[in-house]
Amino acid sequence: MSGTQDLPSTPRYQQLATRLKAEMATGQLVPGQRLPSLRRQAALSGLGLNSVIRAYGELESAGFLVAVPRRGFQVAAAAAPPSSASRDHDAAPSRCTPLATPSLAIDDPAWQAMTHASDPALAPLGAAHPELDAPAVRRLYRLVRQKLKHHAESPSAYALPPGSPALREAIASHLSHHGHHCHGDTLLLCQGAQQGMSLILRQWRASRGRCRIGIEAPGYFGVLAAVEANGHEAIALPTHAGSGLDIEALARLLEEGEARQMDRRQTCAGKTRPEMPPTAGNRHGKAALDALIVSPDCHNPLGGQLSLTDRDRLLKLAQRHGVQIIENATFAELSFDTRLPWLMDLHQRQAPSPAQTTPLGQTMSPEQAPGVITVGSLSKTLDPRARCGWVWLPRSESVAPDAELGMQGLIRARWADGMGDMPWMHAALAELIASGDYGRHVHRMRRCYAKRLQLLRETLASALGDGVWLPGVSGGYLQWCGLPGLDGAALSRLHRELLEAGIATLPGYLFKAVSPGLRLNAAQLQDDETLARLTTTLRNALHGADA
Template identity: 25%
Template sequence: MFESNTDTESVDPQGARYVALAQGLQTRIAVGELRPGDRVPSVRELGAQSGYSVTTVLRAYEHLELLGLVESRPRSGYFVRAVPAAVRTLPQTIHSSPQLQPSLISADLVSSVLDTVSQPGLLQLSHATTAPELMPVAALNRIARNLIKEQPEQSLSYMMSPGLERLRQQIAGRLSACGVPAVADDVVITTGALEAIHLCIRMLTRPGDTLLMESPTYYCLLQIAEECGLRVVELPNDPVHGIDPDDVRRAIQRHRISAALFVQNFNNPTGSVMPDAAKREVVSLLNAAEIPLIEDDIYGEIGFSGVRATPFKAFDEDDRVLHCGSFSKTLSPGLRVGWVLSRRHHRELSRRKFTTSCATASLPQLIVSRYLETGGYERHLRKLRSELARSVARISDAVLREFPVGTSVARPQGGFVLWIELPKQIDAMEMFRRAAQQGIAISPGILYSADGRYHHHIRLNCAVSWTPALEQALRTLGKLAAALL
């Protein structure tokens, strides 16, 4: 029943063991073998069944507690959590026939929202950024000071495209470890993942072309498509499993697709992750049709299970997937260090990077590379995943407790944003405006689709510390939602 992943164990033995244990119990809960209120095996019982240590079993139960699946009762053991019915209700996937249409979300609307949420003094639950207290600030500052002192010329001079060779080697090594065949020469360093995606879209498309995307998806990706004059075909994005390969197949048959752009490892905003078998099928479908896939994998390393999500690129035998990522969500949003990996298009991407912004800032590249060399990044990721899982679970509970009946909350499997479906009578834009007046920044759902769906959805950032101010803010949001009913 409990199987260990030997490939993963070679990298992180204890991590692989507790994850395997947790996933085994999670499956038993999902299929109904263990029901709400049931007592799960004791620590000693599970240790005897699996052959793992008490420490490993305790880590597995702690992980399930973070996910909100089990609860500890003093002197009684662990029990499947008896969650209210609302927790089991997920936001509904909006299905519609794919249509060829330009983005209807105007730049003015996005600018208006960003202007509002950027006002000083707001409790920030809108931007998908990690709070400084969750980042290794002291270590990064120390590295920055040492680099400027030790390497002033390299730190403060141009570092031309494709970027710092040592950093490109490190990125290629990390991707190779999760099944992506990569070498340093395949990598171009960019100013964050958005620049990488922008470079790919500009290279692969022309105004009037059609881009295949999921819905909901990150609104900045829609803005890039609109800026490039592209039409968008949207595929329904299930809040658990992501897009359906059959929908990809139908879209290819019905439309002349120039490129696809997917965020399927802990999608922003739903937190969903596409199963590996589905990823393989999607890549096969797109490769057969000679359609390039731009993969935004910015959240891939922060899955709550502790196992790195497999990129689309790992299944790409034709070298048509352009893999984009960044350290903005895991290490520091302000450093703005991202990348795009593609052997087929490396030279053209490097040239376009040079003509777009000449070079990515030198000091941030050196800081990230030095931090990776210290070995601190893996320790930081383990702690960050745990903190984010705890925060997402706690904020989810508060939303379901404080918001009106009929509210549904996604169950992210990674990342740190929370997708919330409100009762249909609630206008999320009006709630956004009233929240800002109360000193709280949220993100209205209308931004996350090309045709302005999700009028009664909002997205909250959970990469924040739990404080009395946050607890009160969630209570206030619940009252605002109730008032709008």
């Protein structure tokens, strides 16, 4: 235990995890070697059983250990020391996940869980809704009432795509003021980031065929639903608390895909049929990924954030391998560190080149070269009832009428998807944002959510100790509550017990989380009684697991 004695402030379960990883790195523990049983390890280390369960569980989810039926835990074949570039911001162990790209499928329980999350009879700790009793929200509905009177004479009118010019200019001005240089004519308004993603994916399906879309795992299940509903294949990419998407794992995946393409080219070298340009449509079935959906800020559900270094690396990898990026900025405005640029910001700063060369020596024209499309929403920062989000296209694609995914194509898709939106809501939102009230609201709510998250974390940590894992949150109001002492059946029971206690949560398996846990919404923790019921139910579940 000498390697952990100088870390008295580090949680005891993490001291054990750190020591075991160090022994793997130095060869004291080798791939395939069995570890002591949970109870034996507790006796050897002088730790509680819950601490050992948590340490083993997190090492397993990180790819360092594998659980073998009737044999316990053993060192994974791919166990290796983590790189500093992918280390989590908080104290949780970093993950070095063996390369695996399983296809994902949406779980039916998601529908039931979301129904509970929207039940007004339950404390809404499941749905990702912001604080609704805020001055800016109250002013929004005063404006809505005014605009409704003005539009009462035209009940059949729509705010046709791409949406109200006043609202697009207000959003663009707001984003530009905060360092995200945007123009109103590059924005398409929609009913939320989810619909924006679906419109893009639908256009890809029509023009490129079935694509391989990388998504974060764990990650928001709505992204998976959008990918699969539009006929694409979802590829899981490991994602960590603290540091977000595992860029190392992404690089390995893309490099292996490149090697496979090279092998196929060499095999077909004697054929006379010419090679086609490396666009996503004609390389289908060959490339590791055609596109990637990523949340660089305020990851849902783990709360992580990509560092500036990882953002740069991600963009370079995407360009090198021809991968289109959809940047999910749904919670980005609520990031506690507003200095980090968005992927679109970095992409726009890059000097345009007349052509790009792929790793296989093929040339892509600027129209074929991959880029970044950003989707955002006012639903998570202001009010979900506003039903307003936006798609931000690179300027080249927004003004080029013949671009594969240009503004005109999205306008047609949005029009076919419901004609448009309510003009009175667009008018109210435009006035609220242009007045500066929305910007002040976001600034105020960042401070408010930080305090509520801190209260939630302190309360759960004090009551549950090593039985709960609460990774650091980079912004927003969602908190991952890891419960390593519970198995899948126990987590399902806990979810039901919380419902019986009048509390809606979302269980981790909906997000494809390897380790058991819940996603909690600190924005809706507005009374001590709800927090007390939550803590009591969690404590009882953990005590039941120990029995």
